[in-house]
Amino acid sequence: MGYQFLKSDTWLVKGKAGLGGNQTFGGNDEKFSPEAILGLDADWKISDNESLSMGTTFYPNLRDSGEFRNISTLDWKISMDAALGIKIGLSNEYDSEAIGDTKENDFKYNASLVWGL
DSSP: OEEEEEEOSSEEEEEEEEEEEEEOOSSSOOOEEEEEEEEEEEEEEOSSSEEEEEEEEEEEBSSSTTOEEEEEEEEEEEESSSSEEEEEEEEEEEETTOOTTOOSEEEEEEEEEEEOO
16 A cells, blocks of 8 residues: 655655565575565656656564564656656665574665667
8 A cells, every 4th residue: 555645746755554564585584574664765857857756765663563664765866858767766675584694784886878768
């Protein structure tokens, strides 16, 4: 379920809520965890050629109180012409139930050449 909080020529702010699940594959601890979903996304049109998208989604575990996942993103999009652009992004995935040698935070960055931005 989603709700649009703000929509203008330069801003779009949306929220979302729902239910879902997380299935772990591989290793010794394969399991399914029911989760709630709470998120907020925002898009800012800086100019005709640039935009910034931000979002965070929180997934609290419904079976194990205090355990959760969180995924946050930030993307900067730049149009070079009508059909070609660049997208530079950051994302952080946090899992409070990290298993074994894995870390709770997984920080990623990317740069992409995009057709049809």
